Amino acid sequence: MPLARSQMTAVPDLFAHASDEDLLLAHASGDPRAAEALTQRLLPRVLAQALRMLANRAEAEDVAQDAMLRLWRIAPDWRRGEAQVTTWLYRVTVNLCTDRLRKRRHVAIDEVAEPLDATPSVAAQMQTRARLRALSDALAQLPDRQAQAVALRHLEGLSNPQIAGIMDISVASVESLTARGKRALSAIMAGRKAELGYDDDEPA
Amino acid sequence: MTMTNPPDDMLDDLFAQARNLAPVPDDALIARVLADAARPVPVLRPQPSVLAQMRAMIGGWPALGSLAAATVAGIWIGIAPPPVVADYATGLLGETVSLGLSAEEFMIAGDLSDG
Numbered sequence: 001m002p003l004a005r006s007q008m009t010a011v012p013d014l015f016a017h018a019s020d021e022d023l024l025l026a027h028a029s030g031d032p033r034a035a036e037a038l039t040q041r042l043l044p045r046v047l048a049q050a051l052r053m054l055a056n057r058a059e060a061e062d063v064a065q066d067a068m069l070r071l072w073r074i075a076p077d078w079r080r081g082e083a084q085v086t087t088w089l090y091r092v093t094v095n096l097c098t099d100r101l102r103k104r105r106h107v108a109i110d111e112v113a114e115p116l117d118a119t120p121s122v123a124a125q126m127q128t129r130a131r132l133r134a135l136s137d138a139l140a141q142l143p144d145r146q147a148q149a150v151a152l153r154h155l156e157g158l159s160n161p162q163i164a165g166i167m168d169i170s171v172a173s174v175e176s177l178t179a180r181g182k183r184a185l186s187a188i189m190a191g192r193k194a195e196l197g198y199d200d201d202e203p204a
Numbered sequence: 205m206t207m208t209n210p211p212d213d214m215l216d217d218l219f220a221q222a223r224n225l226a227p228v229p230d231d232a233l234i235a236r237v238l239a240d241a242a243r244p245v246p247v248l249r250p251q252p253s254v255l256a257q258m259r260a261m262i263g264g265w266p267a268l269g270s271l272a273a274a275t276v277a278g279i280w281i282g283i284a285p286p287p288v289v290a291d292y293a294t295g296l297l298g299e300t301v302s303l304g305l306s307a308e309e310f311m312i313a314g315d316l317s318d319g
Contacts, residue, residue: 032241043237047227047233068241072241157223
């Protein structure tokens with residue numbers, strides 16, 4: 001990860017034992033190093049969550065910046081012990097992503113086709129990108145709450161109780177949403193099997 | 205479950221590929237995020253509604269209560285003036301004067317005098 005290091009090495013390991021919440025409260029009381037430490041700790045996770053749902057780097061970066069901005073804004077009002085910072089961020093990010101997906105429903109697929117990188121992209125890379133974009137577009141067709149539950153369960157690998165905490169619903173509701181969401185996703189994706197190269201190539 | 209259906213195999217494979225994504229924030233993104241963090245937090249207080257603003261201008265609920273009481277008293281004095289008011293009006297204007305603000309008031313006054 002050479003890219004991230006250049007700016008990040010400036011942050012000393014002063015906060016190694018501080019919790020996310022400690023850092024957030026330190027930021028609220030005006031310690032500029034706390035924001036750097038929090039960014040180093042949380043931004044990669046937020047960006048990954050957004051990219052998994054949106055399959056578009058530029059959109060994921062915008063969402064990640066927006067989610068972090070909301071974190072800076074909530075800092076002065078954060079009440080210790082009330083919620084986990086990571087849970088709060090998962091919720092904010094998944095909501096921002098479903099907002100984006102909802103807008104995508106009204107846009108024709110070819111309008112949002114992402115330009116390919118100039119890097120020598122082998123066929124396999126292009127195929128992976130096309131597949132993940134197809135998954136994201138399928139997610140966009142689900143009702144918001146189903147898409148969120150499926151994303152948190154299957155893209156983030158979170159447990160049902162964790163998802164229940166993030167979405168503020170019961171574990172039973174999470175189970176029902178993920179089951180229905182996955183069935184719907186499966187039906188949507190079944191039609192794109194051949195196009196995505198799942199006919200001749202054995203599933204991993 | 206040993207039997208899996210092919211679309212689910214595909215879906216599970218796609219989920220796994222998505223989970224494998226581990227993007228590294230680049231310098232530009234980090235700079236954007238830290239610039240946001242350095243900016244002072246705007247004080248976001250919900251804007252009071254127009255009604256709430258008018259209420260505050262008058263002096264809040266207690267003032268509104270007094271205003272309502274005064275209004276009711278005024279209407280009542282208009283409908284059934286106590287003798288002292290009627291005498292004062294007669295003294296001032298020289299004759300019996302009846303003033304109404306709306307058709308309803310005339311009707312109410314009429315009902316009262318009939319009954």
